[in-house]
Amino acid sequence: MNEEFIIRQQELVENPTPRVPICLVLDVSGSMSGDPIEELQEGVRMFFDAIREDDVAQYAAEIAIVTFGGVARKALDFFAINRQEVPPMYADGGTPMGEALDLSLDILEARKTEYRNAGVDYYQPWMVLMTDGAPTDSIDSAARRISDLVKTKKLTVFPIAIGGAANTSALARLSPSRPPLRLKGLNFREFFLWLSRSVSRVSQSTPGEEVKLDTDGIKAWGQV
Amino acid sequence: MGRGHAGIATPCQDAYATKVLGSVGCVALADGAGSRKHSDRGAQVCVDAVSGFVAKQFDTLVRLSESRPAAVREMILQCAVVALRRYVRRKKYGIEDLACTLLFAAFKDGHVLAGHLGDGVIGVLNGAEVRVLSLPENGEYANSTFFVTDKGASSHLRIYQFEVSGSVGLMLMSDGTAESLFNRSTKDLAPAVTTIFSWARKLPAKELSAVLTQNLEQIFRAKTSDDCSVAILVRH
Numbered sequence: 001m002n003e004e005f006i007i008r009q010q011e012l013v014e015n016p017t018p019r020v021p022i023c024l025v026l027d028v029s030g031s032m033s034g035d036p037i038e039e040l041q042e043g044v045r046m047f048f049d050a051i052r053e054d055d056v057a058q059y060a061a062e063i064a065i066v067t068f069g070g071v072a073r074k075a076l077d078f079f080a081i082n083r084q085e086v087p088p089m090y091a092d093g094g095t096p097m098g099e100a101l102d103l104s105l106d107i108l109e110a111r112k113t114e115y116r117n118a119g120v121d122y123y124q125p126w127m128v129l130m131t132d133g134a135p136t137d138s139i140d141s142a143a144r145r146i147s148d149l150v151k152t153k154k155l156t157v158f159p160i161a162i163g164g165a166a167n168t169s170a171l172a173r174l175s176p177s178r179p180p181l182r183l184k185g186l187n188f189r190e191f192f193l194w195l196s197r198s199v200s201r202v203s204q205s206t207p208g209e210e211v212k213l214d215t216d217g218i219k220a221w222g223q224v
Numbered sequence: 225m226g227r228g229h230a231g232i233a234t235p236c237q238d239a240y241a242t243k244v245l246g247s248v249g250c251v252a253l254a255d256g257a258g259s260r261k262h263s264d265r266g267a268q269v270c271v272d273a274v275s276g277f278v279a280k281q282f283d284t285l286v287r288l289s290e291s292r293p294a295a296v297r298e299m300i301l302q303c304a305v306v307a308l309r310r311y312v313r314r315k316k317y318g319i320e321d322l323a324c325t326l327l328f329a330a331f332k333d334g335h336v337l338a339g340h341l342g343d344g345v346i347g348v349l350n351g352a353e354v355r356v357l358s359l360p361e362n363g364e365y366a367n368s369t370f371f372v373t374d375k376g377a378s379s380h381l382r383i384y385q386f387e388v389s390g391s392v393g394l395m396l397m398s399d400g401t402a403e404s405l406f407n408r409s410t411k412d413l414a415p416a417v418t419t420i421f422s423w424a425r426k427l428p429a430k431e432l433s434a435v436l437t438q439n440l441e442q443i444f445r446a447k448t449s450d451d452c453s454v455a456i457l458v459r460h
């Protein structure tokens with residue numbers, strides 16, 4: 001082609017990659033001590049690694065972590081994944097799940113506001129809740145907020161039960177569109193690899209495209 | 225065709241049509257909805273119908289666009305939806321499977337008429353000035369927008385009518401091309417738009433088409449996985 005009629009890169013714009021905000025809400029209460037917390041820590045680390053290795057998702061995915069064990073706290077704020085480190089997690093205390101969920105919903109909302117103010121496009125936020133027990137505080141407020149958001153397609157939520165003692169009826173209140181899933185054994189790694197693939201799919205979707213979950217892939221780590 | 229669609233053997237879902245009728249020139253472009261099975265066909269049916277209708281009814285639409293803009297929106301959408309319904313008459317699916325966005329631009333003498341529903345961008349060259357005429361309208365999320373088959377679509381169809389003197393150009397771009405030519409933060413067009421309009425002034429249509437095709441395939445396509453298309457209407 002005649003060089004005269006080739007658009008040069010500097011004549012084009014550089015738009016930021018649309019973001020997929022993901023908040024991991026993780027139970028680090030005392031009952032998670034031992035293998036569960038170690039496997040959880042390793043699973044989260046693998047999740048970060050898998051996202052970093054994905055050509056599109058590494059620029060699209062933004063991850064925050066809220067933990068609840070004694071207190072609910074923001075363990076990791078949203079940021080570019082290549083400049084984040086997975087925080088160490090220690091199991092201790094009760095299960096203030098309601099407080100953690102409210103905190104997560106607040107920071108997801110705040111992040112969306114930041115995107116809008118900066119002119120950055122974004123996809124529907126995701127929230128992943130993992131717990132091995134029952135909430136020791138009220139989840140009424142969080143359940144109401146999540147239900148409203150899911151019904152209006154403003155949030156995708158994945159409540160995941162760990163082990164047989166997890167209160168699945170509480171989790172069901174937090175999952176209006178699909179039954180909560182139970183992790184098979186301590187298959188955190190399989191779950192987080194599935195999650196990274198799902199995030200990758202979303203980050204490449206175009207207008208009018210419904211992103212279907214890889215339901216076959218769920219069989220590797222979960223069951224209803 | 226975008227890299228994302230080529231990789232999974234999905235057809236290109238962008239379509240365009242041109243229509244010249246007497247002294248009226250019209251171009252239309254549509255982007256079929258990602259997950260809808262036959263949206264590539266829907267986009268083509270839509271642009272064929274709308275470009276023909278706008279070219280034929282140009283004077284009426286221009287006249288009504290000032291006094292009864294809602295009527296103009298309804299007439300254009302009606303034209304698109306009737307054509308889509310006719311297309312699915314013997315098919316085993318509904319018009320929702322043909323969902324697509326819509327962009328069109330037409331002019332005659334000194335009058336310009338343009339319309340836009342959904343994402344993509346319309347740029348305009350008026351004299352020496354190049355600017356955005358119509359912004360993309362997405363929903364809240366990056367993978368959402370509005371389609372001609374949506375309920376209440378007419379409230380999202382934006383109509384533009386204005387007069388120009390001297391040279392004028394209109395550029396319709398799908399969202400894949402807009403990724404390279406439109407800054408989403410500042411809402412400005414890339415310098416490349418001015419360059420392309422300058423090519424349009426000096427190249428015959430056939431050569432311009434070949435040059436644009438090569439740029440779409442080699443330059444714009446590298447910046448998105450989506451389909452890329454651009455349609456230009458220029459009066460010297």
